[in-house]
Amino acid sequence: MFDAVVLNEASLPFYSVEDCEKNIEFFFDLLHEAKNNNIQFSRVDDLEGDWNHLNYAHNFNFNKWLNAIEDRDRKLQIKSVISSLKCPLLDININKSDINIDDFLFLHDSNRDLAVLGLAFAHLNHSHSLSIASDPCWRQGSIPIVKVWYEADKEHEEKIDVPNISSVYQLQPFLTAFKSLRQKNRAYLSSLKVDGNEDFKNLSFTKSFLKAVTSSSLQPVDFRRLIIVLESLNLAIINSSNTVDLANHSSLTITGESESTMGNKSLVMLRRFKHPVLGNTIFEDHIKNFGNGKRLHILADYDDKTVCVGYFGNHLDT
Structure with a gap:
């Protein structure tokens, strides 16, 4: 699943339950659109579980929130995402770049205390990240991170921009490129x-x-x-x-x-x-x-x- 969009675990949780309840439906709109276009996801956060098991906010009860939704179609849509759109846990050291993550640190460029394994995995596989729009920094079309390593007792770093998707709007150009490549690869194999x-x-x-x-x-x-x-x-x-x-x-x-x-x-x-x-x-x-x-x-x-x-x-x- 090297070509899957990678969950950016650093974009969770929301700052509060209130903020979560205002914005979580937009995240599931994004997931639903991705599901309809056969987009695949992966994660490397050492946690397993479906979309309803993510830590969206402290004291946020996902099932209680879902059951409180009065719009029947909306509730069925969210349940469909949870049941059919998977996000399997992968080994970060098995990547397209053949890089052992243990030799490096991957940090958010503006917050060097924040490790960003999902963003790192997306970069190592030349893919995109999936972020929850819990903060303005996660709503950007690309997220700046820094790769840090030590060589000959000296610290080295490389700045990287990871393509990011946090809304249906940002998903659209990705889908356009995705469909074009799909048609090209299908035609190649058919030949x-x-x-x-x-x-x-x-x-x-x-x-x-x-x-x-x-x-x-x-x-x-x-x-x-x-x-x-x-x-x-x-x-x-x-x-x-x-x-x-x-x-x-x-x-x-x-x-x-x-x-x-x-x-x-x-x-x-x-x-x-x-x-x-x-x-x-x-x-x-x-x-x-x-x-x-x-x-x-x-x-x-x-x-x-x-x-x-x-x-x-x-x-x-x-």
Whole structure:
């Protein structure tokens, strides 16, 4: 979920219950609009829970506030966000920039006592932050932070502006760019052939895979992440002699199936796809570096230095 919008935990809580009650509905308007456009979120604040479990304000009772809303449609809208829009907790050290956060401090530029892990994660993944408009500093279109580290006993710092979303208005240009990139990535994947692809000379694809990448059920984040994974495989197979090498050279998580899965004929059949040369073949090894439980099943030929991609989609039954 490197491309997900990241919750800025530093933007909570509101200063008071009164301030929270005046503004929290605007936050859920933003979440509802994001949900309707298939935007995904993530967080790195070491806390798990749905949107109704955030610490919006001291002594603020979320359920009491929600139950007091008289507008039935508004209440259903908020409940829909809570039940269907997820914000999973991720490991901040697994990021697109491959930076270990333990080596740095990320602080708000105007308040050096305030750590901003969510903003840091958004920056490390070249993404946007999601802020609750609890203070004017969190309502800006970009939030200034500073990256601090020590080298040779000297303090160094780098100032960074993190793109920020705190209102439906700020969400709109993000959606425009998001939809444009989605169309571009979908078209790119749809142009792939079984083999002979200029960008993936060491890869081939089953017809099942090519059909899957044109599916309307795939999300924009799936397209972007899938392209990155395919690029990694295409390069890594050249210097790989086995699955361990391939995983190390590609920086991907590649595993086989359990004995119980491979011992069940019905489950094995789910992993059988038509290889363009070998015909119906079992694609046991799979890559787990995707959100929402998706998997990419592959069959590598370490002598020929090629990888056939057999399947992409939801986790197959085990």
